[in-house]
Amino acid sequence: MKSGRVTLAHVAAVAKVDRAVISRVVNNDPTLNIRPETRERVLAAVAALGYRPNVAARSLRTARAHMFGLFIPDFANPVYAEIIKGAEAAAAALSYVLVTGSAAGAGLGGYIDLLGQGRIDGLLLAGAEEEAGLLEQLDRATVPWIMLNRRSPSVKRYVILDDERAARLAVEHLVGLGHRRVGHLAGPVGADTALRRSAGYSAAMRDAGLPDGPVVAADYTPAGGAAAMTALLADPDPPTAVFVANVASAIGAMESARAAGLEIPRQISMVAVHDLDLASYLAPPLTTVRMPLAELGRRGVALLGSLKLDESVEEVLDGPIELIVRLSTAPPYMA
Amino acid sequence: MKSGRVTLAHVAAVAKVDRAVISRVVNNDPTLNIRPETRERVLAAVAALGYRPNVAARSLRTARAHMFGLFIPDFANPVYAEIIKGAEAAAAALSYVLVTGSAAGAGLGGYIDLLGQGRIDGLLLAGAEEEAGLLEQLDRATVPWIMLNRRSPSVKRYVILDDERAARLAVEHLVGLGHRRVGHLAGPVGADTALRRSAGYSAAMRDAGLPDGPVVAADYTPAGGAAAMTALLADPDPPTAVFVANVASAIGAMESARAAGLEIPRQISMVAVHDLDLASYLAPPLTTVRMPLAELGRRGVALLGSLKLDESVEEVLDGPIELIVRLSTAPPYMA
DNA sequence: CTCGTTTAGTCAAACGTTTGACCTTCCACC
DNA sequence: GGTGGAAGGTCAAACGTTTGACTAAACGAG
Numbered sequence: 001m002k003s004g005r006v007t008l009a010h011v012a013a014v015a016k017v018d019r020a021v022i023s024r025v026v027n028n029d030p031t032l033n034i035r036p037e038t039r040e041r042v043l044a045a046v047a048a049l050g051y052r053p054n055v056a057a058r059s060l061r062t063a064r065a066h067m068f069g070l071f072i073p074d075f076a077n078p079v080y081a082e083i084i085k086g087a088e089a090a091a092a093a094l095s096y097v098l099v100t101g102s103a104a105g106a107g108l109g110g111y112i113d114l115l116g117q118g119r120i121d122g123l124l125l126a127g128a129e130e131e132a133g134l135l136e137q138l139d140r141a142t143v144p145w146i147m148l149n150r151r152s153p154s155v156k157r158y159v160i161l162d163d164e165r166a167a168r169l170a171v172e173h174l175v176g177l178g179h180r181r182v183g184h185l186a187g188p189v190g191a192d193t194a195l196r197r198s199a200g201y202s203a204a205m206r207d208a209g210l211p212d213g214p215v216v217a218a219d220y221t222p223a224g225g226a227a228a229m230t231a232l233l234a235d236p237d238p239p240t241a242v243f244v245a246n247v248a249s250a251i252g253a254m255e256s257a258r259a260a261g262l263e264i265p266r267q268i269s270m271v272a273v274h275d276l277d278l279a280s281y282l283a284p285p286l287t288t289v290r291m292p293l294a295e296l297g298r299r300g301v302a303l304l305g306s307l308k309l310d311e312s313v314e315e316v317l318d319g320p321i322e323l324i325v326r327l328s329t330a331p332p333y334m335a
Numbered sequence: 336m337k338s339g340r341v342t343l344a345h346v347a348a349v350a351k352v353d354r355a356v357i358s359r360v361v362n363n364d365p366t367l368n369i370r371p372e373t374r375e376r377v378l379a380a381v382a383a384l385g386y387r388p389n390v391a392a393r394s395l396r397t398a399r400a401h402m403f404g405l406f407i408p409d410f411a412n413p414v415y416a417e418i419i420k421g422a423e424a425a426a427a428a429l430s431y432v433l434v435t436g437s438a439a440g441a442g443l444g445g446y447i448d449l450l451g452q453g454r455i456d457g458l459l460l461a462g463a464e465e466e467a468g469l470l471e472q473l474d475r476a477t478v479p480w481i482m483l484n485r486r487s488p489s490v491k492r493y494v495i496l497d498d499e500r501a502a503r504l505a506v507e508h509l510v511g512l513g514h515r516r517v518g519h520l521a522g523p524v525g526a527d528t529a530l531r532r533s534a535g536y537s538a539a540m541r542d543a544g545l546p547d548g549p550v551v552a553a554d555y556t557p558a559g560g561a562a563a564m565t566a567l568l569a570d571p572d573p574p575t576a577v578f579v580a581n582v583a584s585a586i587g588a589m590e591s592a593r594a595a596g597l598e599i600p601r602q603i604s605m606v607a608v609h610d611l612d613l614a615s616y617l618a619p620p621l622t623t624v625r626m627p628l629a630e631l632g633r634r635g636v637a638l639l640g641s642l643k644l645d646e647s648v649e650e651v652l653d654g655p656i657e658l659i660v661r662l663s664t665a666p667p668y669m670a
Numbered sequence: 671c672t673c674g675t676t677t678a679g680t681c682a683a684a685c686g687t688t689t690g691a692c693c694t695t696c697c698a699c700c
Numbered sequence: 701g702g703t704g705g706a707a708g709g710t711c712a713a714a715c716g717t718t719t720g721a722c723t724a725a726a727c728g729a730g
Contacts, residue, residue: 005477008718034679050475052451054451056392059685063685076420085411097454110427116401117387222616278557355709370708391686393686394715395716395717671730675727693708694707695708700701
């Protein structure tokens with residue numbers, strides 16, 4: 001049971017076979033022909049010495065790091081937490097380690113430089129920020145990469161969620177409650193997810209025979225949502241309900257509504273995209289649309305594992321999207 | 336500018352020097368004697384070919400992975416997000432990559448197995464969960480490790496925050512507002528942070544000449560806080576203020592108080608340990624004690640970078656601890 | 671008994687760096 | 701003119717695995 005720097009050579013000496021045999025036994029090489037008793041001897045020696053293959057040597061020889069990268073804008077955002085969890089689980093299932101980095105440091109370019117050559121076998125990119133020279137930065141990494149929930153005109157490697165459908169679900173819920181004037185706190189201008197959610201909003205309104213209500217862009221942050229909600233409430237004909245593109249914005253927006261003296265949901269209903277545990281504990285508990293974020297991470301990793309370099313992927317994930325009705329939505333108050 | 340599998344040998348061929356020279360130039364080896372023009376030639380070749388050292392080969396030769404590990408219970412908890420950020424920044428400053436793993440998979444043991452031999456040069460452990468066989472699991476990794484904000488009787492390698500002082504700050508704030516009967520939602524039974532915060536609570540009460548109020552243990556989750564708060568409010572002589580050991584518990588506790596028909600802060604004041612952006616957007620905005628969590632991550636990484644195996648570390652971090660007064664605390668309501 | 675085949679392994683090169691030891695060439699000094 | 705030393709590199713081993721090529725022994729068929 002002694003541990004430490006145990007190499008194949010040590011195990012080979014104990015088991016009285018060549019290093020090659022140990023390697024093949026450890027890796028379950030199907031081409032290996034071996035007597036059961038020899039295999040036993042090898043496994044016993046491996047266990048007795050506590051042998052664990054050296055990752056660096058293996059990587060050097062096989063040119064595979066058995067590690068995937070995941071790059072996110074910010075660890076503090078719980079939306080990414082769920083993606084990370086899914087990706088981590090899928091990676092572990094492939095015996096891969098997931099290394100998650102955030103933009104906190106020197107951005108994507110800095111992260112790629114830090115990783116160096118050969119540390120990861122594939123990279124997942126989550127988050128919507130537009131970085132200048134993104135493609136050049138990615139070229140620098142000699143690694144297959146996939147974008148998560150973001151399309152880009154010049155990029156043909158992505159997995160996205162059906163944000164449009166999520167938006168429709170939310171808006172249909174509001175319309176079903178009787179709301180006729182429904183506003184929209186959209187995401188950041190130009191963000192791909194924002195465009196898709198806004199498209200879903202407009203489509204659902206059109207299908208209901210209603211005109212779009214007031215629309216204001218908002219960052220995916222509480223502060224952004226608060227500011228945007230204040231702007232939206234300044235509309236001469238304020239809506240009775242609001243579809244918010246992101247739960248973080250919604251948290252700020254709720255605060256703004258309260259500050260404006262509006263009672264939720266009696267005077268204004270709110271529903272947001274992305275569910276959080278926390279949503280149940282807000283005042284009032286927030287109605288949300290739950291997206292399969294963990295599945296997004298899982299699928300991304302699975303694709304990295306089976307992707308040829310330069311192969312393109314354009315996939316809309318069809319995981320479950322469900323409306324979670326809590327107390328922030330109700331029929332409009334009839335004055 | 337071509338990229339791909341460029342090795343020292345390629346660069347050496349172009350620059351017409353030995354591979355050793357390239358290596359020494361790239362690594363700024365001070366023992367190297369070289370003519371300026373040769374150095375120029377080398378650097379030009381490196382740039383022209385886009386050479387980046389292979390991480391696996393370097394790790395194999397030097398027996399250092401230039402990577403640190405950080406193990407946390409859950410990515411969804413924003414408290415850990417701040418630790419991660421600090422650790423990531425400190426690691427980047429040392430040209431190290433930080434690989435963060437969570438307990439979501441097979442726990443610490445599974446994570447260590449997944450990492451394999453030689454992938455990381457040091458491991459940071461955050462979070463308070465008691466895992467059986469923890470020390471054995473750590474022995475399996477042939478790697479220096481440090482616990483973050485958790486002591487354990489058998490372990491002499493940790494960095495902790497001054498949780499006792501944080502608790503005192505919170506309680507002194509409540510007492511200063513005029514509260515005499517102050518309850519306490521403590522952390523999980525046996526958790527080290529819970530013990531230290533509870534000690535601070537009792538000490539501050541004693542210093543104020545007051546008896547301890549009702550104390551109930553609560554998980555560091557909204558659900559745990561909600562349940563505990565309900566129990567605490569069942570006290571025949573309920574407190575006018577509560578010190579909550581963790582902000583996540585406090586979010587649930589606020590909900591319970593509301594459900595019980597209590598208005599915060601008019602009928603009951605609440606203050607919790609750990610600040611979040613989100614705290615400003617709760618209803619009402621929550622008074623908290625901000626702890627230097629990012630600094631905790633930073634310090635942990637810095638210590639890993641400069642630690643000898645088997646050296647012990649017992650450090651109380653003296654970063655800034657500050658009370659952030661929002662609207663959840665007020666003088667007691669005089670009936 | 672000989673030949674071919676299977677069984678059960680062995681052998682050694684290769685992956686790309688790093689680094690201590692070594693080797694020229696040139697110059698200064700006596 | 702010989703010697704010592706510095707300047708400017710070169711050489712080659714080693715890190716620990718993986719894997720295609722090879723081989724010795726045993727066996728069955730003819």
